[in-house]
Amino acid sequence: MHNQATNIQTSDNLSLLELINILEEHRNNIIINLKKLQEQYQRKSVKRVNGYRDENGKIITPWLRTEEIDCSEYVDMGSFKLNHNTATINMLISRKVKLVKVDDQTPVLEVAGLLVNDLNSFKNYMIVSDGKVNIKSLQVKISSKKTFDLLKTKGVLNGEKFDFQREYTIWLDNLPLVTPNQNLSNIGGLFEQLAEIKVLSSIISACLKDESDIFIPEQLQELRKHELSKNLYINFLTTNEYTDLKEALANDIIxxxxxxxxxxxxxxxxxxxxxxxxxxxxxxxxxxxxxxxxEVYQKPSLSLALNEKIAFRHRLFSSRTKITKVDEFMKPIFDDFLGLENNGIVANILAKVGGDRLAQILQERRHGKSVSKEELVVAMFVANVKLKEFAEKIYRDRVCPLVFYIGSTGVLPNEMDSKAMTAEELATEYPHLQFSKDEQKGRFFIAGNSIISVSKKTEYYTPTRKSVNCSCSTN
Incomplete structure (x- = not known):
């Protein structure tokens, strides 16, 4: 593939998804010109402001703000996030910031026994939006000759000679989103695997909602007071700039x-x-x-499950209660996790992802052995990370390429010979399926035992106003 505008010979076999993987693998050797990135960027989401609205609609701003520490024109190469069901890629850029009190402009240096004078603030830049490249190129400096040679071999870099002081351009807009001739039809069993992981991860996350494997409750309270999460991420409440959607659309605010x-x-x-x-x-x-x-808890929460004195039993349903296919799928996983059944589902899921320690602890609790809450919490945190990493790899390797192909071309891959069906037609064959309002207008394709659904949804975004300031900013 030849790019006449840049006179660069690109690899015929390289896709944008593959390039993203290369950039992420070598991100420690690349810095990006942030000013030039912002100059070409078109926002594709709704801008939000820090604070919340009171009962009168007035925005109440936080008592703290952030102030950038590093005012450099360049920033580290960000991490990349592939959307799981739209052909969208985000690049997450971090900047070093400090917290400052709004009233007297003094910095906050210590919270909950921790130094907080060099926190990270994150901002997403949409590289690809709904199958279309939103950022045509990245202006970068490269510190590793090995990285330079690799990008040069792939044909996405201008310049012939490695120079760590020179700025290069990495072109993104002349690559197909997915690798040509890639087999995208092998999706059998993926949904069931991802669904099991999602259910178990949801259970663990709910158990850990108010927990930390590092901090005690008093520290968590102090962190929340200073707009920080238990992972030390800045966590301001945010709200839309507008209050009336129709009015905002009419006035071109969004x-x-x-x-x-x-x-x-x-x-x-x-x-x-x-x-x-x-x-x-x-x-x-x-x-x-x-x-x-x-005592029966009227407002139950899975965070109670960490208490050894808390037990669970099945509800008694009336004949009018409708048990759905979703209920039938989720119940065995919950029953096994809660110790009501010993069907081995949870242990099998954890074994796939390397969460053996949590599986062992759950089995010990099932047999009446006392396990400390701290040990259980740590095992849950570790297992949850592994569950999410395992699912993300499935998405990156198997699901996202198919999503990106359909999202960028509007059709199924050639190897998927399936006729489009309406929601009404699909519901006739499978009456237990549930459809959202948008899905009722969608199109559906049967691929073996799987169903691919494509539905259209209205998204809102704040138009980009060209005003780039690369000096230190505050939020």
């Missing part, structure tokens, strides 16, 4: 566009969004009670 959502599912569950949150499912299907006093 614009709208169509986005195409592409999902994989099964003939029983249309996609992962149909799965209940862990706490909602607990409330729907179980009773939570104190095994010593017998």
């Amino acid at each position: 614009n709208s566009r169509y986005s195409y959502k592409i999902d994989i599912g099964s003939k029983e569950i249309l996609n992962l969004s149909k799965l209940h949150s862990a706490n909602k499912f607990i409330d729907r299907m179980y009773r939570v009670y104190n095994s010593t006093s017998g």
Whole structure:
């Protein structure tokens, strides 16, 4: 493939997804010219402001703000996030910041016994938006000759000779999103695997909502007071700049566009969004009670599961209660995790991702052995990270290439010979499937035991106002 505008010979076999993987692997050797990135950037999301609105609609701003420490024109190469059901790639750029009190402009240096004078602030830049390249090129400096040679070999870099002081251009807009002739049809069993991981991860996340494997509750409270998460991420409340959507559209404060959502599912569950949150499912299907006093909790939460005195039992349903395919899928996983059954599902899921320690602890608790809360929490945190990493690899290797192909071309790969069906036609064959309002207008394709759904959704975004300032800024 030849790019006449840049006179660069690109590899015929290189895709943008593959280039993203290369950039992420070598990100420690690349810095980006942030000013030039901002000059060409077109926002594709709604801009939000720090604070919240009171009952009168007035924005109440935080008592703290951030101030950038590093005013350099260049920033480290960001990490990349592939959207799981739209053909979208985000690059997450971090800047070093400090917290400053709004009233007297004094910096906050220590919170909860920790130095917080060099926190990270993050901002997303959409590299690809709904199958279209949104950032045509990246202006970079490269500190490693090995990285330079690799990018040069792939044909995405201008310049013939490595010079660590020189700025190079990495071209993004002349590459196909996915590798030509890549087999994208092998999706059998992926939905079930991802759904199991999502359910178990949701359970663990709900258990750990108010927990930390590092900090005690008093420290967490102090962090929250200073707008910091337990991972030391800046966590301001945010709100839209507008209060009335129709008025904002009429005044060009925001614009709208169509986005195409592409999902994989099964003939029983249309996609992962149909799965209940862990706490909602607990409330729907179980009773939570104190095994010593017998007290039943009216507002149950899985965070109670960390207490050895808390027990679970199934709800008694009336004949009018409708048990769905989603319920039937989620219940065995919950039953096994809660110790109501010993079907081995949780242990099998954890074994796939390397979460053996949590599986062992859950088995010990099932047999009545006392396990410290601290040990259980640590095992849960470790297992949850592994679950999410395992799922992300499936998305990157198997799901996202298909999503990006459909999102960029508007058609299924040639090897998928499937006729488009409407929601009404699909529901006739599989009446237990559930459809959202947008999905009712979508198109569906049967691929073996899987269903691919494509639905259109209205997205809103704040138009980019060209005003770039690369000096130190505050938020």
